[in-house]
Amino acid sequence: MIGIEPAHLSQQLAVLRRANLVVSRKEGSTVYYSLTSPHVAELLAVSPTQVAKWARRTVDVL
DSSP, X not given: OOSSOHHHHHHHHHHHHHTTSEEEEEETTEEEEEESOHHHXXXXXXXXXXXXXXXXXXXXXX
């Protein structure tokens, strides 16, 4: 669907979740993710690489 391996996508979503950029909810075997704020979408649109670096650093500190 989006051109990324499921395992890699899961790892990236976990980083975003730990950085409080996304939240997840589970319904049966399906997990749904949503942004914690509309501002997250704006940040990702402006600089996805910088947001990813910030999220990794934030998780490392936690």
